[in-house]
Amino acid sequence: MVMLGLYLLFYLLQILQDILVPLCFALLIAVILNPIVNKLINWKLPRVLAIAIALLTAILIFLGVVSFLTIQFASFSELAPILEERGTAIFQEIKTWLNAKFGLSFKEQEGMINEGLQEVNHI
Numbered sequence: 258m259v260m261l262g263l264y265l266l267f268y269l270l271q272i273l274q275d276i277l278v279p280l281c282f283a284l285l286i287a288v289i290l291n292p293i294v295n296k297l298i299n300w301k302l303p304r305v306l307a308i309a310i311a312l313l314t315a316i317l318i319f320l321g322v323v324s325f326l327t328i329q330f331a332s333f334s335e336l337a338p339i340l341e342e343r344g345t346a347i348f349q350e351i352k353t354w355l356n357a358k359f360g361l362s363f364k365e366q367e368g369m370i371n372e373g374l375q376e377v378n379h380i
Contacts, residue, residue: 290315 270277290311297307355361361369 286315 290308293311293314294304294307297310298304302310352363352366355366356363
């Protein structure tokens with residue numbers, strides 16, 4: 258009976274996830290903003306104004322973080338070709354060093370890399 262109840266509970270949660278996930282986020286935001294609202298109420302601000310200020314502050318912080326991340330991703334995408342070229346150059350230097358130090362030809366090195374990749378793919 259307990260197993261059937263748990264199954265039905267999780268089935269119901271799966272069906273209601275479109276409603277429950279936003280509600281959980283709203284609850285999380287409310288819990289996070291509650292201390293700010295209480296502090297503003299202690300400063301003799303009306304409750305509605307305190308809630309509005311807390312929400313506005315949270316929205317501004319969220320927009321700031323999103324803006325910062327967007328700018329960082331844009332600058333990274335501009336640097337990606339340069340990083341790719343530098344990575345290729347470093348890889349070539351490593352291959353040349355392996356050839357000079359250990360006498361491994363480039364074909365042997367590629368074979369070892371391919372073997373390693375195949376082993377990783379089988380794991």
